[in-house]
Amino acid sequence: MAATTEGEFATRDGTKLYTKTWKPESDATQAVLIFLHxxxxxxxxxxxxxxxxxxxPFNIAVYGFDQRGWGRSCKKPADHGHTGPTSLVISDVHDFVLHVASLPEAQGKPLFLMGHSMGGGEALTYMLSTSLDFSNRPPISGLLLESPYIEMHSSGQPSFAKVQAGKLASMLLPRMQLKQKLDATYMSRSEKVRRDWIDDPLCHDTGTLEGLKGLLQRSADLSHLSHGRPLHGFTTKLSCPVWISFGTGDRVLSHVAAQQLFNVVDAPNKDKTLKLYPDAYHKLHAEPDGVGEQFAKAAGEWILAHVGKQAEEAQVGEPQSGQKAASGS
Structure with missing residues (x-):
């Protein structure tokens, strides 16, 4: 079993956010994974x-944090949903990536980034952004996306009028809290998981007008890219391999939109994988009948395969015994 530790890390504006780490008990850590909920x-x-x-057999050290406005990073109900605008959301992601990459135990280990749902959309926004604010982003060995938020499922998309009204209201009352309750029905096929999510006081369903506007705009940007349209400040060329997973029974978000984006993005050596789980719902990691276990195994195997590829590439780049490395003239 893994050893877990809890703590805090401070963002660049001094905000302290809750963190949790799962580490292999031995010294056999093969990779480091940063996760966005x-x-x-x-x-x-x-x-x-x-x-x-x-x-x-995976021995991957996992580092996660409760994002601003969520989970144990909220000290009081007034903090619920106060994520700030997208610039702050992605800045927090970048700060956490830099924080983990700087840890002594992460030195020399391949670094992977993974996000679920909203976190998947944030991971994509972060990795596809061309902003100079992220020019010091450490090398990422692979990007894993579980049910990423590209578009809502067609059955739940808000009307254009509602979106426009929300944008206007967010300009006038950005910090106003609003319940945005998600239907638990399609979260998981497990009744226990659905009930856990409903009963969990940390799953508070509360956003702010500013935060919800940012969430919708990130989705709109990724949807724009998925249709092959260029967008200022973004690229479709990833700097690392990508693995996207989605359940075809998901009625929260659209697996079709994720597939469209998958078709558009480029990855080094065309190293990209789309794994669809027939009839599975939104929380693939918590699906019953062995699906959750299959999902975890597939993610772990993909990470280790790319740890191996990275090691092979490093060996190819090293000079053979008795030879000197070539130097540029």
Missing amino acids: GFSDHINAYYDLFPTLSSS
Whole structure:
């Protein structure tokens, strides 16, 4: 079993956010994974996913944090949903990536980034952004996306008028809190998981007008890219391999939109994978009948395969015994 530790890290504006780490008990850590949770969720609500990844045979150290406005990073109800605008949301992600990459135990280990739902959309926004604010982003060995928020499922998309009214209201009352309750029906096929999510006080379903506007805009940007349209400040060329997973039974978000984006993005050596789980719902990590276990195994195997590829590439780049490395003239 993995060893877990809790703590805090400070963002660049001094805000302290809750963190949790799952580490292999031995010194056999093969990779480091940073995880971004979804909307109205928190890092302690992912069941067996992190213990599985951090245990043998994977031995992947997992680092997560409750994002600003969510989970244990909220000290009082007034903090619920106060994520700030997208610039602050992605800045927090960048700060956490830099924080983890700087840890002594992460030195020399391949670094991977993974996000679920809203967190998947944030991970994509972060990795596809061309902003100079992220020019010091450490090398990412792979990007994993679980049910990423590109578009809402067609059955739940808000009307154009509602979106426009929300944008206007967010300009006038950006910090106004608003319940945005998600239907638990399609979260998981497990009744227990659905009930856990409903009963969890940390899954508070509360956003602010500013935060919800940012969430919708990030989705709109990614949807724009998925249709092959260029967008200022973004690229479709990833700097690392990508693995996207989605349940075809998901009625929260659209697996079709994720597939469209998958078709558009480029990855080094065309190293990209789309894994669809027939009829599975939104929380793939918590699906019953063995699906959750299959999902965790597939994610762990993909990470280790790319740890191996990276090691092979490093060996190819090293001079052979008795030879000197070529130098440029």
